[in-house]
Amino acid sequence: MLPDVPSPKLERWKYTNLERALKKLNLMPAALGWGSDVKLLNPHAPGEAQYKDTQLWDLNTSHTKDIKFITSDEIIEISAKDGQWLSPRLVIHVKDGQTVTVIERQNGQGGYWKNGVAQIIVGKNAKLRHYRIIDEAEGAVSTQFIHVKIDRDGSYEGYNHIEGAGLIRNQVHAELNGENGNFSIAGLNLLRGEQHADTTITIEHKAPHCNSNQTYKSVLDGKSRCVFQGKVHVHQIAQKTDGYQLSNALILSPQAEMDTKPELEIYADDVKCSHGATTGKLDEEPLFYMRARGIPEKEARSLLITSFCAQAVDTITDEGMQTHITEKLAQWLASRT
């Protein structure tokens, strides 16, 4: 009774085997009770032919019973129960000139599958701050597809805090459609046990003078596996693009695995695009330095990991949220054995 899902044979799903993870679960379609009497902005998955992995989007469209339409500040909590197959849909529309903050908390209990879609439109000179805190149950599978359209002078600030699910695929597709748009996304992947987290970001620059920025930090413990695939696609019209992408991974355990695929596809000549990706372990020297000064090893390690993550956390412009995330990080580190 499982639906067709993308297989690792597809290039964009190379590192993530969704089917295998779903087979372990016993699922029934369920609803959160939001109701679905809102007109969908876009029932069909967006993107050009080359990004056509739209199966999950279409699956959400055909199964969703929970649609939420958001135009002002809101905190949303999406909790799932054992055995549920949820298809929540968020439609966020920030009207011209407005600033909106949306906080999304995702959690649950037992084994379940969330196949969520968020459609986001940022109007002219509008700004959206979109903070997502994803802390799903160990046995859960989560597939998230976020599509963002940004109009002229519009700005999107995203932060994704992922402490996991059993398997999570967080897929973001952004289109900068008007001049001087700005898309910035940052995130932390804090993984342990046998968790698998896949972040796949595609940014299409379709207008001149736009900026995009990706800052991702991943900390891998246990037998976890983390995937980061980020792509910046600069169309020919998008002159004066400034695109930057950073993915740093810290591997703490011998069994963890990191797969990175940072891509650039560029058709305009007057642009500045770059990416940096590193994978490595904790530096022993500062650790020694701190221990020599009486800081216990565990604490010293935590300090180093905190500073490693700081660059992503610092992108959060909302102070309250930044403090909250710093606390979440400290909690995660304290719970390490």
Next chain:
Amino acid sequence: MSSIDLETIDTVKSLNKYDAGFETDIEMEYAPKGLNEDIVRLISKKKNEPEWLLEWRLKAYRHWLTMPEPTWAKLEIAPIDYQDAFYYAAPKNMKTIKSLDEVDPRILETYKKLGIPLREQEVLLGVEGAPLVAVDAVFDSVSVGTTFRKKLSESGVIFCSISEAVQDHPDLVKKYLGSIVPYADNKHACLNSAVFTDGSFVYIPPGVRCPMELSTYFRMNAKNTGQFERTLIIADKGAYVSYLEGCTAPMRDENQMHAAVVELITHDDAEIKYSTVQNWYPGDEDGKGGIYNFVTKRGICEGRNSKISWTQVETGSAITWKYPSCILKGDNSQGEFYSVAITNNRQQADTGTKMIHMGANTKSRIIAKTISAGRSDSTYRGMVKIMGGADNARNFTQCDSLLIGDQCGAHTVPYIESKNKSARLEHEATTSKISEDQVFYCQQRGISEEEALALIVNGFVRDVLQQLPMEFAVEAQKLVSISLEGSVG
């Protein structure tokens, strides 16, 4: 023809900026057009090959029939009609040649025109004190001669064409052929395994540092032929060799196929340095004609402390599909990849490398510079993979792209996979255009725009050109400027 006509032809030719585009008029012997088992058998018979090699070829051919075309690269390739080509073409009366003096003078003339000295005394009479280079010249499907054999054999180095090696050193060939690139590796390598005609074979015995640079010069001359060469280089314990490869072809309107396979093996403490300057005919401004360059190159650092270094300058070919790779199996082994890929007009290039780290303390370094101009498209596609056992593995990758004009594209597709905690990987990539400030600065000082461009581009690719042996570096530098001519203003 009157002298005016000749002059006009010369002028037109020089306008096209592909100096190696002439054709040598020579009687050729062809195998019948098309591809089938009989052709494979015929090639094998022509080469007087042992039974095992024919079997291997046939196995490859049968497997090839079942394989799909690789489509994952970012290339637009018109469907290839494999039946519309000759798979064997050799200058007539080649068989009985004992020394270079017997080679058809027109062939020697061809190489002379390309600046490749085939007569040993010419090399000696040239610049005094210049480093010696031994050359294996491959003309369409056969090797026409190898220089400095005697001198090389004194130190125990075997340098000959692969067909000769099959006859003279069957054990070595049987042991290593297909051991790194198995026939079923990919469609193009599979076709090569079935119909390969010639190429170079190098064996450096233990402890020997090859006394001179070895080089192979590939020339495609005959119409409608595909060139399928196979190169096998083995460096035994503690050996060292530097090997150079050059390629050119006449200008023609139809596409010609070049599907080569190169295999390198280094044992303990050995090192192979492999340099390529690829200048196949790239097609005209509208993308008509040109060579399809589908090459599988792979080396294995089998022993401890061994090293393989690939350096390539890719300026030619209508389509380039090439990923020289290193399997770092021995502990402490090193792999290097230095590449400059330049595309202009309608050229397409999808090139990069694979570094597979298996042994402990293995190191790899990738420097790839891509320049796109005109309406061309070029892609860097690479993979760095750290296996569980590769403790303390280290990788550094840098990919820089330069775009000239707004009709071209440059792309970077790296795969970075780490399964080892102690490994350290770094990857950097940038894309930019030539800075107007730099051009302005040069122009202010009386340097024309084109010259300024050449200057800046040469600076951009310097890190890679420095890795080339001296003779090649000069040639490569010239090629870089020529390839980009006409891309400004």
